[in-house]
Every structure is written in structure tokens, then in C-alpha cells.
Amino acid sequence: MRTLAKFLGIVLVALMATQVHAQQINFDRNLDNFRYPDKRGINVFESPKDTTNTFNGVDVRVGGSFALQYQEIENENAGLPGYEIKEAGSNFNLATANMDLDVALYDGVRMHLRTYLSSRHHHEPYVKGGYLQIDKLEFIKEGFLEGLMQYTTIKVGHMENNYGDAHFRRSDNAQALYNPFVGNLIMDAFTTEVGAEVYYRRNGFIGMVGFTNGKLNQSVEEDETGKTGGASFLAKLGYDKQVNDDLRLRLTGSLYNTGYVPHSYLYSADRAGSRYYGVMQALESEGDDFRAGRYDPKLMNNITAVMINPFVKYGGLEFFGTVEMAKGKASYESDDRTAMQYAGELIYRFGADENVYVGGRYNLVDAEDISGEDVTIDRFQLAAGWFMTRNILLKAEYVIQNYNDFGAASIYNEGKFDGAMVEAVISF
Incomplete structure (x- = not known):
């Protein structure tokens, strides 16, 4: 990945030099069927399906993000011998950075590539992933399946x-501008796998089916069962409608299912790490537990997950909810386990162009842990933010998270952390 990142950097410099020489830089930086990384992308979910065409030759849009936090959080647990935790202090966290390449390749054909230049888990650049998005089939033949492609989008990639x-509202390493809070959900569903997704959107209705190879880390090596991988099936069905100037309604249901994979990373795939640094880290551990603050139910080889998300926006007031059920097991377990997650956030945006907001979120996880215990984790967040420009966001958060019912042989026994964070985000 590091070699690829360096190669991409060389290609990027060459492309920029070519564009400057030819005086063909796209100063408005607009692309078709594209979710913008600035304030215009707030409350956008799937990339929009544009009805107009602005393609006029290959166009490279170079973008990126930068995020920096100041953290003042206190943490504690039962402190039993062998299960003590490191004490979190107050200071700045490592600044994170992304680089994005979005390229209009043909009429209705676009490429996206994101590279993490610096992240909590990897201080060196590495490629997160990318895809080819097809909204027209003009490259096959002019007008080919034009009636179908008016409502259809195809995405293929890692x-x-x-x-x-x-995942459309979460912080993706340095791209934290879409997230009104600093932290993501406790069970942070996010993964990057090789696959394809097909969308059909018409009159507000949304349908999507997809297949992947179920692998975060790609490899041709066989596991102990003699398999190089498995398969995952994805589906989404929903409705999204701007009812009038003030009211927007959206409701979706999503499915992620694997019959067998060598290792499912649905709740642990984000290598960028949790926004809460050093909060529940074992005293004797070395390095940084970059997933601290999250919960992975460890349904490692077989998983079925269902998520329902309502979204309502009326004027400046918006509600976004999550109801999620994940069921499955590791291959050495005989019975399935279940983890449930509930979250609700209420945001009020006001001021000129809704440039200021305040909000709160409550998040609860109730799970059958791999240790055999029934555990719960709850979190409450209060947040406020100010868009200084459409590319610059300053936000602050107060968070309190409690770990309940974890046994004595766990660092989460009577665990808790609480405190404040301030985050500055630039995205363009």
C-alpha cells in the first residue's frame, strides 16, 4: 500500500502539471453524480443521480481533508489486579489527513480513490479504497439502455x-465534516471489500443489491478450511423524498449477510481508529489500542446484520436514528450470539445557511459477548458546531460512556470515560 501511495503521488503531480500547462484546470471543481466533501455534502447519502450532463473530457478533481482534535477525557474501571487501565491525559491528538482523487473518465463514468495520508493506526500513507461508478453506458453505444440507466447506478471496486x-454520517479518518459529533457509533459498521453494487432509484424509492468477496485484507492464501475467502450479500430498500420546501423524509432498511468468511471485519475494519484516544487501554499493553471506545461483537466467521435508519428534516431540525441487529458466531462456537444497537440523534441547524448547529445523541449496545456475558454499553454525546466557511468546521463535544455488566476478568469491568473534545476539520 505504501508503494502504491507513492506511485499515486507521482501520477498526481504529473496530472496536475499537465493540467496547468494546458490551462484546463476545473476551477469550479464540479463533477456529475458526486457527493461534495464540503458543507454541500451534509445530509447527502448515496451519490446523487444528476439529470444534467457537464462532461467535457477527462477531468481530475484533487481533494482532501484535515482534522485535528484537542482531548480532555478522564477514564476509570474497577482497577482489579491484572486489569488496570492506562490513565488518559489532556492534549492534542495526532492530526489526520486524507487525499481524494475523483476523475470524470467519460460521460456518466467516474472514479473515486481515497488515500489516508496520516491516521491513528497508520502514520504513513496507505490506500483506503476506491471504485468505478457508472451512471451511463454511452461508452458501449450512444443511447445504450438509456431508459434503464436513467434510474440505475453501478459501482465496482475495493x-x-x-x-x-x-456510515454516510460517520467520520472517515480526516473526512469528519459530515459528522455533527466527534465520535462514531459504538458498534461502528464500516468495511471495505472487493465487490459490486447495483442501485435503482425512482420517484423517491431506493433499491440496491451487492456482492463482495467478504475480505478486508485481500489474499489468495487458503485458510484452515481450504478456502481463500467467502462471499457477502448486501441489500438496501428505502424511500427518500423532499415532501416540500421544509420537510424531508427518508427511511431505509439494509442487510449484510455472510454464510462463511475467514474473518468478518464489519465492526472492526476502520484502520483509522476511534476518535477517543487511550480511553480503555490495558496498563500492561504496548502501543495504542486504536479501537478503544468501540465495541466489536466478534461474529468473526458468520454474520447477518440488519440496520434500519429513519431520517427526518423539518426546517433546521433533523432526526437520524439507528436500530441494528447483528447475529452470528465464530467458527469455534456452536451457537449464534446477538448484538443489538440503538441510536438516536437530534440536531438543530440555524443561522445564515444553517452554519451553526447544536445537538445530542444517545447510543446503546446490548450484546451477548464472546465471553458468555450479557453486557451493555451506553453513551451520551452533546455537540455544537460552526461552519466558518463551507470547507471549514469547528465543533465541540461532551461525551460520557459507561460499560455495564462486564465480568471481573475484563478491563471494561465498571468501565467509564467522560470529558470534552474540540475538533477542527478542513475538507475540500
């Missing part, structure tokens, strides 16, 4: 898979 709606 990409962020479209399970649920929560």
Missing part, C-alpha cells in the same frame, strides 16, 4: 460497502 445509512 470500496466502502453500502451497509446502512450511518
